[in-house]
Amino acid sequence: xxxxxxxxxxxxxxxxxxxxxxxxxxxxxxxxxxxxxxxxxxxxxxxxxxxxxxxxxxxxxxxxxxxxxxxxxxxxxxxxxxxxxxxxxxxxxxxxxxxxxxxxxxxxxxxxxxxxxxxxxxxxxxxxxxxxxxxxxxxxxxxxxxxxxxxxxxxxxxxxxxxxxxxxxxxxxxxxxxxxxxxxxxxxxxxxxxxxxxxxxxxxxxxxxxxxxxxxxxxxxxxxxxxxxx
Amino acid sequence: xxxxxxxxxxxxxxxxxxxxxxxxxxxxxxxxxxxxxxxxxxxxxxxxxxxxxxxxxxxxxxxxxxxxxxxxxxxxxxxxxxxxxxxxxxxxxxxxxxxxxxxxxxxx
Numbered sequence: 601x602x603x604x605x606x607x608x609x610x611x612x613x614x615x616x617x618x619x620x621x622x623x624x625x626x627x628x629x630x631x632x633x634x635x636x637x638x639x640x641x642x643x644x645x646x647x648x649x650x651x652x653x654x655x656x657x658x659x660x661x662x663x664x665x666x667x668x669x670x671x672x673x674x675x676x677x678x679x680x681x682x683x684x685x686x687x688x689x690x691x692x693x694x695x696x697x698x699x700x701x702x703x704x705x706x707x708x709x710x711x712x713x714x715x716x717x718x719x720x721x722x723x724x725x726x727x728x729x730x731x732x733x734x735x736x737x738x739x740x741x742x743x744x745x746x747x748x749x750x751x752x753x754x755x756x757x758x759x760x761x762x763x764x765x766x767x768x769x770x771x772x773x774x775x776x777x778x779x780x781x782x783x784x785x786x787x788x789x790x791x792x793x794x795x796x797x798x799x800x801x802x803x804x805x806x807x808x809x810x811x812x813x814x815x816x817x818x819x820x821x822x823x824x825x826x827x828x829x830x
Numbered sequence: 831x832x833x834x835x836x837x838x839x840x841x842x843x844x845x846x847x848x849x850x851x852x853x854x855x856x857x858x859x860x861x862x863x864x865x866x867x868x869x870x871x872x873x874x875x876x877x878x879x880x881x882x883x884x885x886x887x888x889x890x891x892x893x894x895x896x897x898x899x900x901x902x903x904x905x906x907x908x909x910x911x912x913x914x915x916x917x918x919x920x921x922x923x924x925x926x927x928x929x930x931x932x933x934x935x936x937x938x
Contacts, residue, residue, distance in 0.1 A: 611920075612919075613870075614920060615919060615920070615923045618923075618927075634836065640837065640841075643841060644841055644844075644845075647841065647842075647845040648841065648844050648845045648848055649848075650844075650848050653844055653848060654844075657841070657844050660840065661836075661837050661840050661841075664836065667839060667840065667843055670840050670843050670844060671847055673841050674843065674844045674847035675847055675851070676849060678847065678848045678851050679851060681848070681851040681852045682851055682854060682855060683855075683875065684852070684854045684879070685852060685853070685854065685855030685856055685870055686868065686871050686872070686875060687866055687872045687873075687875040687876055687879070688856075688872070689855060689856060689859050689864055690854075690864060690868070690869060690872045690873065691872070692856070693864075699856065703849075703852045703853050703856055704849055704852060706852050710884060711879070712880060714881065715875075715879070715880075716876065717878035717911075755860060759931065759934060759935075760901075760927070760930050760931035760934045760935075761927060761931060763902075763905060763924055763926065763930040763931070764927050764929045765887055766884065766887035766888065766902070766905075766906065766909075766926075767905070767906075767909045767922065767923040767926040767927055767930075768919075769874070769880060769883045769884045769887060770906055770909045770910055770913070770925055770926070771882055771909060771913045771919050771922045771923060772880050773881060773884055774910055774913045774914060775878045775910075775913070775917075776876065776877050776880055777877075778914070780877070784879035785874040785875070785878045786877040786878065786880070786881050786928065787881070788878050788881075788886060789877060789878030789880065789881025789882045790881035790882070790884070791880060792878075792882070793881065793882040793885035793886070794885055797885060797889055802889040802890050805889070806882075806886065809882055809885075810882070813875075813878045813879075813882065814871075815872065817870075817874050817875065817878060818867070821867065821870055824870075825870060
């Protein structure tokens with residue numbers, strides 16, 4: 601493994617580091633407050649590795665709901681991951697047994713870093729994907745363990761620091777926008793999400809938005825593909 | 831069932847369902863050549879999903895009550911402008927987040 605690869609992956613994941621450490625700490629703290637200590641935080645972050653579900657999971661476990669509702673809640677919250685896989689099939693092709701880990705570690709943030717076509721020059725894509733996934737995972741685990749251990753000793757005001765995730769997605773959106781003349785897919789993504797957010801509300805808009813995005817992109821396929829070949 | 835085994839099974843279910851959702855696309859298209867429309871989605875879907883994730887991050891902002899989403903909108907604009915101008919991810923993210931934290935402090 602060369603230094604350039606390590607350095608590139610580290611620099612690219614720095615924003616995720618900031619976000620995951622902070623959000624992970626929030627999770628670890630919350631879990632500890634409902635009576636589950638550091639090993640629980642560690643296990644959840646290693647094996648689930650999905651921010652929103654882990655936060656909800658704390659209250660699910662604390663209230664002792666049925667296993668069926670836990671399964672259904674997990675399904676609803678994480679259904680969007682079905683769509684991330686679809687765009688990574690080609691990029692993760694030929695990674696062998698490492699693919700199992702790559703698939704497990706495909707969070708929103710990891711997806712946002714590996715779905716771009718511009719892997720830095722002189723860096724082997726598969727190793728880069730693996731390292732980005734692994735670094736992100738380590739940040740998330742570190743954050744949740746720290747949150748659980750430090751617990752109430754944390755007094756500094758971090759309100760609003762979770763904006764790093766929003767900012768990360770905005771910068772990637774801008775980068776993708778500048779790299780293409782075809783803006784319809786991006787506009788469909790924003791448009792469908794805003795419309796569904798207004799109709800279905802913030803708790804339920806993701807799935808209908810994704811369905812509309814898939815249908816709209818499918819129906820534009822002929823036009824978008826011929827344009828690309830020119 | 832005691833609390834610990836309940837929690838362990840609960841975590842196992844959450845991990846299992848999440849892993850399944852992440853793996854299903856790869857399983858469905860593992861046999862033979864990937865169909866052409868999957869190549870197509872691999873190209874165009876990231877653009878759409880990134881737009882969706884930006885909206886997702888801003889979903890809980892209320893534009894009808896104080897501070898009317900002003901801190902988030904200003905900070906997003908700052909990130910966008912800085913990024914178009916400097917093209918440096920860290921500068922854009924650090925400035926935007928600092929600006930957001932200051933603004934919600936001022937308005938809060």
